[in-house]
Amino acid sequence: AEEGGTGVAVPDLTADGPAGRAARTRLALRDAAAAGGWAVLDHPLLTLHVAGSTAYLEPDALAVHPDGGVTVIEIKSFPILDGSADPAKVGAAARQAAVYALALAEGERLAVREHALLVCPRDFSNHPCADLVGLRKQVAATRRQLARLTRIEDIAASLPEGACFAPDRPSGELLAAVESVPAEYAPECLATCELAFHCRDRAREEGAVAALGRSVRGELGGLATVHAVLAAARGGGAGDGDGDGDGAGDPAASALRRAAALRAEALGEGER
Incomplete structure (x- = not known):
């Protein structure tokens, strides 16, 4: 589907249940990357393996570039005042986007951009503005943290007999x-x-x-x-x-x- 004649595809991600939505998102990402055009996925559902268990993640949006690359889009309510925003809130948004980027890179095997697009209100208005936020350090830190987690199988094996x-x-x-x-x-x-x-x-x-x-x-x-x-x-x-x-x-x-x-x-x- 295309929105408003802009040439940007907006695929329908409707499906039953988390597993169905994740599968539909995976198919839409694959089709968008192969189409060679721009596409925006609104509230897709991604999967990430965490300590042996599957976690479902829902970013605000994903932008697929004509070359097949993907940019994570985070929409936040805190404002950007005079070109700057609260560093703590921006950092939290970057860490959140890094988890989505990791899910795309490792779960979907896609080329993910090293910057997320952060969309916030401009000053005290309802007009949106956007800026790029680097994710390289956050993705590396998240990958290390996930690697250190004890797997569910190991936790279960350490339980007392009969528990x-x-x-x-x-x-x-x-x-x-x-x-x-x-x-x-x-x-x-x-x-x-x-x-x-x-x-x-x-x-x-x-x-x-x-x-x-x-x-x-x-x-x-x-x-x-x-x-x-x-x-x-x-x-x-x-x-x-x-x-x-x-x-x-x-x-x-x-x-x-x-x-x-x-x-x-x-x-x-x-x-x-």
Whole structure:
């Protein structure tokens, strides 16, 4: 199909279900690349293999060039004011477009342009303007991140024998299955995981410093529990196997002892 006599093909991507839409998009991309003209795909559906599972991605639009190359088009609501936009929002849009570019390059085996077309409102008007955003670094970073992900098959193989998480299992059996799997809780989990509250309760019961956040956990080094932190602050050993000796060589333990001494001095209690 062509829109408004412009000579730009706009193929129909209607199909049933995600798999059908992805297949229709794949066919439209192949036909557009072979036609040797301009084409715009409105809200296509792409696929990308992530850790052994298929993820469906829906960019705003794709532009197919006469030479068969493809440009990712991202349409955003934040404005471009006097020729510049919020760098954080532009960076987020570039990372999002990089995922689409990677799906096109690796899933569809197409020649993807190294720049995405970012479309935003001009100043405070409803008039659109566009600019190119480089994707090379973002695509490389995304490819590295995906390569480091643990595959679903490997995760399943590491589960305890007989562990089953089917929703129709008895609550006691489900609880035992969840308890059998180690978890590293962080406050960020609350926004992404339905089991975050369960893991948070476990972390609090165990006194794990991970419940205080990844930044705190990183600053405390080998001190993994609140008990070990308090023991180090008092100048004693970790006391629970999470530290060695009195922690004399641990920078985190030294910093804790110094902080405890300063606090005691500030409170007028003197150094212990």
